[in-house]
Amino acid sequence: MPIFLQDEAVSAVLDRSFAAAENDAITLDAFRSTVGPDRTIGDFTAVELAELAADVYMPVSREVGTLLYLLARANRPALTVEFGTSYGISAIHLAAAARDNGAGRIITTELSATKAKAAAGNLAEAGLDAFVEIRTGDAFETLRELPGPIDLLLLDGWNQLYLPLLRLLEPRLAPGALIVADDVTLFPAETRDYLDYVHTPGNGYTGVEIPLDDGLDLALRH
Numbered sequence: 001m002p003i004f005l006q007d008e009a010v011s012a013v014l015d016r017s018f019a020a021a022e023n024d025a026i027t028l029d030a031f032r033s034t035v036g037p038d039r040t041i042g043d044f045t046a047v048e049l050a051e052l053a054a055d056v057y058m059p060v061s062r063e064v065g066t067l068l069y070l071l072a073r074a075n076r077p078a079l080t081v082e083f084g085t086s087y088g089i090s091a092i093h094l095a096a097a098a099r100d101n102g103a104g105r106i107i108t109t110e111l112s113a114t115k116a117k118a119a120a121g122n123l124a125e126a127g128l129d130a131f132v133e134i135r136t137g138d139a140f141e142t143l144r145e146l147p148g149p150i151d152l153l154l155l156d157g158w159n160q161l162y163l164p165l166l167r168l169l170e171p172r173l174a175p176g177a178l179i180v181a182d183d184v185t186l187f188p189a190e191t192r193d194y195l196d197y198v199h200t201p202g203n204g205y206t207g208v209e210i211p212l213d214d215g216l217d218l219a220l221r222h
């Protein structure tokens, strides 16, 4: 049976987006020169920084995208929540799974209005916009109200926010919810408190690190 992840329109958007993301290193250099030597990151608000870096895709890899698709197919989440939409590459994988499952919706949130608009365009072009609600703004505000329990949570925004955001959303996690945290090997210092929390018996999770791409952590909420 054909799967929607391999649909022509989906593949076209993913191919184009992954190709564009190959310029991320160059774009990041341009971002650093925009910030300049006289100003530090601390001189900007989070939204200003997100807009300055609006051309940087920072997507999940193809392999991680496929794993997200598989997890969502197996777990059949009624509600998936994503922290960090960027250009919608991970959201496309999650939405393709919802479409193939015949059920499920995704709520994703992005600080940069430029990126949120581009992600909406990509999802529409892929034929998956009906499955995804993009909330523009700070996750700590945009995810306060949710329509039901979270069955799958993807943490892929700024890494030092994983633990505070998990704690905010914790009361909304369904028993058996899966939590995927990206980039835990790439940013060990920023994700240490999160990993310690989900790996400490007694906090209500069972977690394991997966050495795929920039490192993932997969946890189950008991």
Ligand SMILES: C[S@@+](CC[C@H](N)C(=O)[O-])C[C@H]1O[C@@H](n2cnc3c(N)ncnc32)[C@H](O)[C@@H]1O
Binding pocket: 050, 057, 058, 059, 060, 083, 084, 085, 086, 087, 088, 089, 090, 091, 109, 110, 111, 112, 115, 137, 138, 139, 140, 156, 157, 158, 161
């Ligand atoms: C690594 S990228 C997300 C990549 C995306 N998941 C994908 O695979 O295509 C991280 C994104 O999180 C966004 N972000 C960072 N902090 C945020 C916050 N507090 N609320 C919402 N979005 C945030 C950034 O603007 C950036 O676009």
